[in-house]
Every structure is written in structure tokens, then in C-alpha cells.
Amino acid sequence: MSSITTSQNASFCIPVGLTSLQKDLIEILISTHAKSLLQLCNKQDPIKTLEDGENGAKLTLPALSPEQLTSLLSTNIRAIANHPCLLVEHYMPRKLLLMEPGDRLIDTSDKFQKMAALLDSLRYRDRKRFPNALQIAVISHSVKELDLIEGYLLGKSVKLKRLSGTSLFDEKHLYGEPETDSSTPVRSTGNSKEDYDYGKRKSRTSKGDFRDWLFVATSTHLARAPDLLDGYSIDLVIGFDPLIDENLECFARMRSAGKKVPLVKLLVKDSPDHYSMVHRHAKSVDDLFMDSLLHFVKHRQTITHDDGTGWLRQFAEELLKETVPDPALIPTCSLANKYSQMDLLESVTKFQSLSPLSTIDFKLEPVNQDLDIKTYQSVLMDRIVQRLTACDAEYFAREKEILDKRVQETIRQNKLDELKVDAATIFKQSREDEGPALESAKKLSKAQADDLKLRERLKFLSEQKASFEGRLGDDTTPLSSQISALSADLEVLKGERDTEKQANVQRSMENDELRARYQSESSNAASKSMVLQQLRERRDELKARLSGPAVSLFSRSALEHETALKEQLIQIVRQSQFTQGYVKKIQKQYFLNGSQSSTKGGGTSRSRRQRN
Numbered sequence: 187m188s189s190i191t192t193s194q195n196a197s198f199c200i201p202v203g204l205t206s207l208q209k210d211l212i213e214i215l216i217s218t219h220a221k222s223l224l225q226l227c228n229k230q231d232p233i234k235t236l237e238d239g240e241n242g243a244k245l246t247l248p249a250l251s252p253e254q255l256t257s258l259l260s261t262n263i264r265a266i267a268n269h270p271c272l273l274v275e276h277y278m279p280r281k282l283l284l285m286e287p288g289d290r291l292i293d294t295s296d297k298f299q300k301m302a303a304l305l306d307s308l309r310y311r312d313r314k315r316f317p318n319a320l321q322i323a324v325i326s327h328s329v330k331e332l333d334l335i336e337g338y339l340l341g342k343s344v345k346l347k348r349l350s351g352t353s354l355f356d357e358k359h360l361y362g363e364p365e366t367d368s369s370t371p372v373r374s375t376g377n378s379k380e381d382y383d384y385g386k387r388k389s390r391t392s393k394g395d396f397r398d399w400l401f402v403a404t405s406t407h408l409a410r411a412p413d414l415l416d417g418y419s420i421d422l423v424i425g426f427d428p429l430i431d432e433n434l435e436c437f438a439r440m441r442s443a444g445k446k447v448p449l450v451k452l453l454v455k456d457s458p459d460h461y462s463m464v465h466r467h468a469k470s471v472d473d474l475f476m477d478s479l480l481h482f483v484k485h486r487q488t489i490t491h492d493d494g495t496g497w498l499r500q501f502a503e504e505l506l507k508e509t510v511p512d513p514a515l516i517p518t519c520s521l522a523n524k525y526s527q528m529d530l531l532e533s534v535t536k537f538q539s540l541s542p543l544s545t546i547d548f549k550l551e552p553v554n555q556d557l558d559i560k561t562y563q564s565v566l567m568d569r570i571v572q573r574l575t576a577c578d579a580e581y582f583a584r585e586k587e588i589l590d591k592r593v594q595e596t597i598r599q600n601k602l603d604e605l606k607v608d609a610a611t612i613f614k615q616s617r618e619d620e621g622p623a624l625e626s627a628k629k630l631s632k633a634q635a636d637d638l639k640l641r642e643r644l645k646f647l648s649e650q651k652a653s654f655e656g657r658l659g660d661d662t663t664p665l666s667s668q669i670s671a672l673s674a675d676l677e678v679l680k681g682e683r684d685t686e687k688q689a690n691v692q693r694s695m696e697n698d699e700l701r702a703r704y705q706s707e708s709s710n711a712a713s714k715s716m717v718l719q720q721l722r723e724r725r726d727e728l729k730a731r732l733s734g735p736a737v738s739l740f741s742r743s744a745l746e747h748e749t750a751l752k753e754q755l756i757q758i759v760r761q762s763q764f765t766q767g768y769v770k771k772i773q774k775q776y777f778l779n780g781s782q783s784s785t786k787g788g789g790t791s792r793s794r795r796q797r798n
Contacts, residue, residue: 196448196510197432199463200304200498201455201519202296203491204267206541211266211273213537213550214569215259216483218562220534220552222255223483226476227530247558255557260458260479267454268327268426269295269334278330280354283337291338296491297452301424302338303495304450307502308422309343309398316506320398321418325405325425332402335426339400349403349414405430412436420447422505428453428463448505456485456522464521484525487539492517545583548576 204212216223250258265272271294283291292298301324308320326332329351336354339346401418405427408414412435420440428451440447453460461478469477497515504511525533537550550573553565731737 196446197451198448198501198511198516199428199451199453199519200300200501201517202300202452203455204489205294205296205491207270207294208266208296209486209489209539210541210573211270211570212263212486213540214566214573215262215266216486216534217537217550217552218557218566218569219255219259221554222250222252222259223480223534224530226252226256227480245556245558245561247560249556249558250562255562256476256479258562260475263458263479263482264327267457268297268331271334272328272330278333280333283333283354284340286337288338288341291334297426297454298334298338300452300495300498301335301426303498304424304502305339305400307499308506311502311506313396317396319396320421321401322398323401323403323415323418323420323423325403325408325423325427325430327405327427329404331426332404335402339402344398344400346400346402349401350407351404408436409434412439415440419445423447423449425449425451427451428459446508450505453519454489455519456482456489458482460519461521480530481521481526483530484528484533485522488522488524489539543576543580545587546576546580548573 262273271278292302305322308322324335326335332348332351333354336346336348340355399418401415401420403414405425408430415436416439423437423440430449430451432449437447437449453463458475458478458481461481462474465474465477497517501511501515504515535552540550550569557565
């Protein structure tokens with residue numbers, strides 16, 4: 187079950203979970219009511235099945251019956267599922283609610299957190315797309331729950347109006363008040379000099395108050411007074427009571443003008459209310475009450491706390507568009523049946539939903555004694571105080587571990603800092619010693635190079651010395667003959683040297699000639715290269731001109747003129763041929779006519795002669 191949608195009205199169920207504090211309080215409640223649940227179900231004798239966890243105290247008031255205790259259990263479970271503070275029967279101090287930060291008020295209730303996330307998604311909407319102020323009604327179970335809701339909403343950027351009970355702090359918002367703020371300065375009525383305002387004033391554009399309206403009321407008040415919201419144009423209803431009937435007369439009045447007013451219910455998954463909503467048409471009221479309570483007791487460990495609220499932003503945007511949200515957008519809210527066959531004794535004696543404590547041994551035992559209303563409240567308070575004391579001890583133990591680890595980490599960081607300082611000192615000393623070491627290395631390399639040169643010089647001198655000593659020590663050859671032989675060798679070497687000098691001079695002259703020739707040829711090549719470059723540039727210029735529009739235009743006109751001249755030439759040739767043919771024909775005609783006339787003339791003369 188995720189949502190129920192009709193043509194004009196829409197009802198949506200948003201599943202919520204339980205926080206760790208809510209689960210702990212519910213486990214304490216179930217441990218306190220274990221005996222009454224077993225007695226009411228008539229399955230087993232609780233005195234035999236339950237261990238004597240606590241000694242029976244003397245009752246000063248009449249003992250509560252199993253039915254009364256079970257009714258108290260159902261009421262307290264519903265109260266804790268809404269908010270842990272609702273378990274307290276007396277009213278919470280008003281100053282406490284006013285001074286308590288809003289985030290701390292909702293941290294212990296997943297239902298309040300989902301309500302806050304939905305309201306934040308609506309308040310921080312895109313004002314360009316949805317500029318109109320919203321009017322939202324929040325319906326709670328009781329006035330105490332309304333106090334918590336108002337305590338959270340006070341100070342928010344909304345206009346809050348409480349319709350049920352006494353308001354914690356009246357912000358004096360008037361419905362239908364003008365939406366503009368006056369910025370005109372008020373002058374005094376005296377006649378002093380201060381009445382004259384010599385400063386330049388610039389008119390400020392008044393900004394409208396577009397904050398959303400929030401109306402808070404109880405479901406009982408709304409059911410008894412159908413006209414409670416008639417004076418307001420409600421856009422959305424958020425119900426903390428999932429069993430509120432969406433067909434109430436007040437909702438019909440809201441939608442009388444054809445306006446769609448969605449009803450969003452906050453439903454704790456697998457709670458008695460959830461079970462009652464699913465099976466409200468299939469069972470009687472008494473059976474539904476007990477079955478819903480047993481279902482919650484058996485399946486309470488399946489209820490989880492989901493921190494993800496990203497889908498609520500999309501859900502709020504769909505509501506602002508006045509379209510029916512996609513059912514797949516809302517998480518499914520179906521009843522669990524995993525532990526339907528679990529034994530009730532196991533359900534009320536094993537408290538698996540209790541938050542584990544790692545350093546404190548806290549064991550919760552079921553209460554196996556009769557209880558009156560005073561003893562019941564005392565036992566419940568003692569167990570809650572014991573649990574809070576154990577949680578405080580756990581907190582301080584873990585805090586001590588954290589502090590010890592912080593001290594160890596501080597010591598480790600201090601040692602690390604000392605190592606860094608020592609490393610920096612060693613590095614600085616090494617940098618200071620690096621200069622003399624480099625100088626010593628340079629001197630050592632220079633001394634080694636000088637030693638190598640001196641060794642080579644000593645070796646050469648030793649070889650010369652040995653050669654001279656060898657020659658001086660040769661007694662077989664006279665010294666004069668040795669000198670003569672060496673002088674002859676010297677003359678031969680001088681001749682070879684002179685020959686090499688002449689050859690070297692000749693090569694030098696040839697080299698000078700080749701250098702001069704190279705320079706002249708280089709100059710000639712440079713000039714030719716310049717000419718070649720100019721010719722290339724001229725060629726590129728001519729190519730550019732040839733490919734330009736002027737040359738193509740001139741060539742086209744020249745071709746057209748050539749074509750015209752050719753046609754004219756053809757006409758002239760034809761005319762010439764015609765003229766020649768005509769002349770030939772005339773000449774031929776003339777030749778024929780001339781011969782005929784001459785023949786006729788001769789005949790006439792002959793006839794005349796004959797006549798004469």
C-alpha cells in the first residue's frame with residue numbers, strides 16, 4: 187500500500203520508521219507488558235514461563251487488568267511512534283519547547299523528520315515556477331503533539347496559525363493582511379527644525395510577504411468542527427494520524443469548489459495503525475485491536491529508519507504541479523509477514539530491537555508482577571532511567587576511548603613532528619656540508635688530472651733517458667762515427683723538410699686559387715639565385731594574374747571576338763564565293779551573248795552584200 191488516488195481528491199501514505207530511542211522505549215514497554223500480553227492471549231501461564239525478574243511490590247491501588255494494561259500498551263506505542271516525548275503524561279513546559287532547538291525536537295522521531303523534510307521541500311521550492319504562497323494544514327493526534335509541531339515550526343520562514351489549543355507563542359499573523367510593507371518614514375508633528383528633511387530620498391519598492399501559511403489542528407477538533415478550515419484556502423493537508431478519514435465533511439468542504447486538496451498521511455510501517463488500515467474492513471474492532479498489537483510486537487524488529495529523503499523533493503514537486511504523483515515514486519508500505527508464526531513468548535522475552543551497548547552489560551528482563559497505575563508508572567520510569575543511565579555510561583566509556591585515542595594520536599603526531607624537525611635539521615646540515623664537499627671533490631679531480639699528466643711526462647722523460655743512456659753506453663761504436671751518422675740523418679731529414687715546405691707552399695697557392703674561384707662562383711651563384719628568385723616571383727605573379735578575373739574576362743572577350751570574326755570570315759568567304767560564281771556566270775553569259783550577236787551581224791552583212 188503506497189497511495190490511494192481518486193479523481194478529485196488524493197490520499198497518500200508516506201512510510202516512516204523508528205529511531206533508536208523510539209525502539210528502546212518500545213522494548214521497555216513490551217518488557218513491562220509481557221505478563222499482561224501472555225495473560226490476555228490465554229496461551230501459556232506467564233508465572234511459569236517468565237522468570238522472576240523483579241520482586242513483587244506491595245500495591246497501594248487496585249491492580250490493572252490485562253485489558254487495561256494492553257490498552258495502555260497500545261496508547262503508549264502510538265505515542266512513542268509519533269514522538270518519544272509524548273510518553274510523558276503531563277504537559278511539557280512551554281519555555282522548554284520555546285528554547286529547545288528545532289532540530290533536537292525532531293531528531294528522536296522519524297515521523298517528525300519526514301514531516302520536516304516534506305515541509306522544507308515545499309518551502310524551498312522554485313519560486314519562479316511556483317510563486318504563490320501555499321496554505322498547508324497539519325493535523326495531529328493530540329494537543330501535546332501539536333505543541334511539539336509548533337515548537338519546531340516557530341522561527342521558520344512561515345506564517346503559523348494554531349487552531350486547536352493554546353499557542354506557545356502568538357506571532358500575531360492575521361489571515362488576509364495586506365501583502366506589502368510600508369517604507370515611508372514617519373515625521374513628527376512638532377515645529378522644530380528637525381521637521382525639514384534636506385536629504386535625498388529614493389522611493390523603495392515595497393516587497394510583498396510571500397511566506398507560506400501553516401495551520402495546525404488536532405484530528406478530533408477537525409472531526410467535531412467541519413467548518414474549522416472554511417475560512418482558508420487549503421492547498422495540502424499533512425496528517426500525523428494515519429487513521430483520519432479522508433471522506434470527512436471538512437475535506438468535502440475544502441474540495442467543494444473543485445479544488446484538489448491532497449491528503450498526505452505519515453504512517454509508521456508495521457505499526458498497529460498500519461495493520462488496522464489494511465484489515466479495517468475484514469475484522470471486528472476487538473479482533474483488529476488485538477491482532478494489530480500482536481503483529482507489531484512480532485514484527486517490530488523489521489521496522490527500519492531510512493535517512494534518504496531525496497524522493498520527497500520529487501514528490502513535493504509533483505504535488506505543486508497539481509498532478510497525481512507516480513506511485514512508484516513513493517516507497518512501498520506493505521505489511522511484513524516474516525515473523526507471523528513466531529511464538530508470543532519469544533517475542534516478549536527477546537528484545538532484539540534494543541540498541542546494543544558494547545561496553546556496558548545492560549540486560550532487559552520482562553516484568554512478572556501485578557501492576558497498578560502508580561507501580562506501572564514507577565516501573566516504567568525506573569526502566570527508562572536505567573536505560574538512560576546505561577546509555578550515559580556507554581557514552582562516557584566510548585568518549586573515554588575516543589579521548590585515549592586522541593591522546594595517543596596526539597603523542598604520535600608529536601613524535602612525527604619531532605621526526606620532521608630532525609629530518610629538517612639533518613637536511614639543513616647536509617646542505618651546509620655540501621659546499622665544502624663539492625670544493626674538495628673538484629680539488630681531488632684536479633689533483634688526479636695533474637698527477638696523470640705528470641706520470642705521462644715522467645714516462646716520456648724516462649724513455650728518453652733510457653735511450654740516451656743506451657747510446658752513451660754503446661762502447662763498440664765510436665762517438666765520432668755516431669755523431670757523423672746522426673748528422674747525415676739530420677741532413678736527410680732537413681732535405682725532406684724543405685721538400686715538404688715547398689710542397690706545402692704549392693698547395694697553399696693552389697688553395698688560395700681555389701678559394702678565390704669558390705668566392706667568384708659563390709657570388710655568381712648568389713646573383714643567379716636572386717635572378718631566379720625574381721623570375722619565380724614574376725612567374726607566380728603572372729600565374730596569379732592569369733588565374734585572376736581580369737585575364738579570364740579578357741580571354742573570354744577575345745574568344746568571343748575571335749568567334750565573331752570567324753563567323754564574319756565565313757560570311758565573307760561565302761559572299762566571295764557567291765561573287766566569284768556570279769561573275770563567272772555573268773562572264774559566261776556575256777560570252778555567249780557576244781558570240782551570238784557577232785554571228786547575226788556577219789549574216790546580215792553577207793545578205794546585204796548579196797542584195798547589193
